[in-house]
Amino acid sequence: MASRPRILIWVAFFFFFEFVFCESVVDPDAPECTNRWIHIRRLPTRFNLDLLTNCSEYPVFDDFCPYLANHGLGQKTHNNSHSWYRTDPLMLELVFHRRMLEYPCLTSDPSAADAIFLPYYGGIDAIRYLFGPEVNSSFEHGLELYEFLQQDSPEVWSRNGGHDHFTVLARPAWDFSQSLDNDPPIWGTSFLELPEFYNITVLTLESRPWPWQEQAIPYPTSFHPVSLVLLDSWVQRVRRSRRTTLMLFAGGGGTSLLPNIRRSIRSECENSSNSENSTRIAGGYSKLCYIVDCSNGICEHDPIRYMKPMLQASFCLQPPGDTPTRRSTFDGILAGCIPVFFEDLTAKSQYGWHLPREEFGEFSVFIPKEDVVFGGQRILDVLMGIPRAEVRRMREKVMELMPKILYRKHGSSLGLRTRKDAFDIAVDGTIDRIKSRLEKVSLQ
Template sequence: MQPLMTKNFITLLFYFVFCLFTLSVTCRDSDLETDCTNRWIHIRRLPPQFNLDLLSNCSEYPLFDDFCPYLANHGLGKKTHNKSHSWYRTDPFMLELIFHRRMLEYPCLTSDPSLANAIYVPYYGGLDSLRFLYGPEVNSSYQHGLDLYEYLVHGDLPDVWSRHYGHDHFMVMARPAWDFSQPLNSDPLYFGTSFLELPEFYNVTALTLEGRAYPWQEQAIPYPTSFHPPNLAFFESWVNRVRRSRRTALMLFAGGGGISANPNVRRSIRLECDNVTSLSANGTGYDKLCDFVDCSNGVCQHDPIRFMKPMLQASFCLQPPGDTPTRRSTFDGILAGCIPVFFEDLSAKKQYGWHLPEEKYEEFSVFISKEDVVFKGLSIVDVLTSIPRSQVRRMREKVLEMMPRVMYIKHGSSLGLRTKKDAFDIAVECTLERIKSRLQEIAAQ
């Protein structure tokens, strides 16, 4: 393994350690300004093997990726360019670092776990899973999480766990829940670990990038995008740019896949997009009916410049499922004011109920059944052009309203920006409500 302990990396480690040792000071300062009734959170101190040490292995999994470049700025990644204040090359799998860093600024932290309404476990479960998914321990993936459980139950402060046996604990696992759902008795070659199948963790709330259709422990929260404004001025400047942007394309698909001969919605989208490029857009109010950004082989993942400008110029962004139902592109599109078009409910409606309330989907998105597109030949262009322009404008305004709810603002951001609840704020608030409700149910039994 190449030496990784550069000056910047050492600075990152020391900053995390410094923050962990100053939590009580942060809490005392914040208590003067915030009503923390029923909002107290204790951050469980873990040995570094469960978080910081995992960062030093960032280049050990060549089948996955060298994720060392994405550790910068506490998981936000490097800036897209030197003068950028809000845009970063963010990898969504770094959500565990991003969330941990923001938790250190949470205004209602307590060093006394007995006073806490919830216990945050700063475990980098997605990063720890790499040794089971791509490393030498791939054949023992059923053991993922057992060492953490042993520490929580028998390590320092075992009473923290035994008080509610994990019902008041929560953690972030920056992968789809399916990656942690391998049956305990399955063939070890099956992709994934068994963390969420372990009875030991049935009571813990896991915040994941995507939940299963039958959620038990997990709750999906938004994928991190590349937009992390540091203050209200930069956020409002972006909103104004989005609102003023001229939408020259009816619809956009930014993604890969769809090249196989087998019927699937991505193939249907690409075929329709190819066909309509030769058709006149006269009378529609657009210069073109479909735009396509080829993001095959992950070329767009860390380069928002490739897709954000086309999203700013499109009225509708198509969000078909891929290997799994959800896409980071859903949240990129919302930040661009591009109205999302979903093809199955598991892509968002049945996932992100905390951040995108289910009852409001018709106000800011369009639903087209993938079966109708693939097997009945329904034209996506026909559906979208039939929507009155006045309704399109109302939908876009709703998308702009949703924008703060799906972004993760930069750590250390100004107080003005923090008046807007972002994805982190909503995740913490709803986790506290979930834990409160669960504990009340247990007490009533």
């Protein structure tokens, strides 16, 4: 576990970076920054860095101190690793904040900014409402931040009524969407239900289908290359990998007696093992189905456990669970494993910036879960019916998407910065959305 002194040193180091980068502005006439200027709002540390110093003391929640290392990327998977880390999705707020400090078009003048970033660690701050003694006050989550924005340089907020502000919440939007009218409160805080924040753009790990201000961005994987050589090396490894398994499911669940998609997957996979012993498998596969049991979170910070099997599989099954999407969706893409979706909300209706809706048929397979659970449709029949040449084309498309869904390491090489990653695409999309929103507001 990371010690408190080490955490405080890390926080002080972060402060130094924030001061240096936020006060350094490139040429205001730089053409690449036209309409792309961002101002990072200076927030009191109680809204971000102070929340990290208690990383081992949040009630009814795992100690997340080890995952603060490397500015939120976590500890390396092994000492010689240059790209692989034990990354926790909750740390995306830190990762995003650190990367924002390297954004080439920062301005210290909020009036000159096209967008304003709020470095609020809302997902971490939410822990006290979700699991702690303040669970009955979850409707208050965000009010303290709003009060600060009204009191400190109120003209920054009032200029556009918050429409030009954006932040990152490293949890599914469902965790922040409890109705203000629930009494007693149920799961979640009410951050996204507060009228005070209706105008800001919120980047979440998963978004709901209706609110305009939410936008889902990829779950962070464990792969964070620092150079173009390391990225290209991984792409070549993925391309050379022998796909000896037709389909793979990495996850938990499926043991309930009630009919559901995970239970159907487990049942079909177990039955396929029997047929492998008596029937020659078509298509050159030595195994029809393989399950990586990730029950009880054992895979969460151990990418080796699931990445190696994913590299050997042609298709990775991505059924919904407690929420529609899974981090495994992006782990599978990183392994060149073609995703198989069972409902549109898993990815198609959420991640349009990173996974274009019109291209889903080129890199994924869709099988309605109702057809599998209640209609008797066998997943294996669908996948085995796809010609090998089509499978190869789909895998090449998946590999094209790989740089777009990973978060490269901060301080990366100039060569790697020429490839837009998940962060770059998220920032571009945010600025475009804010611009469009401000144009609509001006016409009202």
